[in-house]
Amino acid sequence: MSTQQLPVVVIGAGPIGLAAAAHLVERGIEPLVLEAGDRAGAAVREWSHVRLFSTWGEVVDPAAEKLLAPTGWVKPDAATYPTGGDWALKYLQPLADVLGDKVRFGSTVTGVSRQGRDRVVDADRDQQPFTVHIQRADGSEQRLTARAVIDASGTWSTPSPIGGDGLPALGERTAGARVSYRVPDLMDPVVRARYAGKRTAVIGSGASAFTALAYLADLAKGAPHTHAVWVLRRGISGSTFGGGEADQLPARGALGLAAKAAVDDGHADAVTGFRTDAVEESGKQLVLLAEDGRRLDPVDEVIVLTGFRPDLSFLEELRLGLDERLQAPVELAPLIDPNQHSCGTVYPHGVGELSHPERDVYLVGMKSYGRAPTFLAMTGYEQVRSIAASLAGDQEAAERVELTLPETGVCGGAGLFDEPAGAEESGGGCCATPSTLQIGVGAQAATSGGC
Incomplete structure (x- = not known):
């Protein structure tokens, strides 16, 4: 076989x-999706309780929708906000089902x-x-050959630690x-019982x-003595809470306002400029120590x-061209570097910015952003559309931009910050928040994250 x-x-x-698989199929290219979990969207299901700040209309890929349409699949109301669970159940799993044996579950990639x-x-x-190289769920090993590799494995499995130096704090x-990520x-x-009435x-x-x-x-509204201590590595400035009402994704802007309300209403105290150096045990409680001795x-x-x-x-064993700070492709890194700007979006990009010295290998989705935050699902869909076109030999389509992204309302230079907003400061990802919280009766807040 050639x-x-x-x-x-x-x-x-x-x-x-x-x-990516849907776009490859559309181009007549055979995909083989390898998933470590036992179902589609295994990582997304781990934050099934969280609502995206993007609507259904913004998190369904066009090529995927074309594959689903003949099955009788009905797209949810485009103006509503799915939870992670909704996304996995109503879209990702049906899409994997349509792809059939082109998707293999229980297959962990151990080397390329x-x-x-x-x-x-x-x-x-x-x-x-x-x-x-693959390790199967039963422990057996397998080796496959491929013409190209698209790594969409994300970053969910590798959260950053407490330490301000990027390493685990002493005692972490x-x-x-008593530490969750x-x-x-x-x-x-x-x-709920873990946090109710507690100081977190x-x-x-x-x-x-x-x-x-x-x-x-x-x-805290239903559980007295519940209180949060919000620990920030930098100070609070006008951009700390995002774009608010200026954000073109309303739910994303509303999320920052909900966090601000938590502080303003006394449910959380903000501690700024605190870079954690150690975690000490004090009886059944923990004490955080900063680099400056606080x-x-x-x-x-x-x-x-x-x-x-x-x-x-x-x-x-691959020759990747990665930025030394963000661990993102070198051509993409300047567009998303949080040391330079606070933009919650990035100019749409594709195969040109995602290529490496090793031909035909691509990091896409959250993984393409390395340690940078604020990834949007629609950005990833544009990435894989461009890559599929390139692999099919259609360079004109690969280089064409087919996406317009919304603004955050807080784009600007590093001067907006007390110090550069390093990527380690942000949750990022497609897994961050709800447009309507349903924890207590009538609770209202908004969502954000990477989607």
């Missing part, structure tokens, strides 16, 4: 990975290389297919039972942190929402 007859391996059966060539060898490198691992599902009675530190300044603050503020009053729980980072370990 290399061109081999399938394109797509890593991850999440929103972007399945969209060129056949017979480690990263050092130049000879005939581009003429060799890719080899993809020891305190693990996810937005809590307070509809779950067990989780929320570390981070992005959409996920906004969501957690709004959730805890709502919980100590916070004891808390019962810590929620760490300091962003995510890509797992590049299984790609180490």
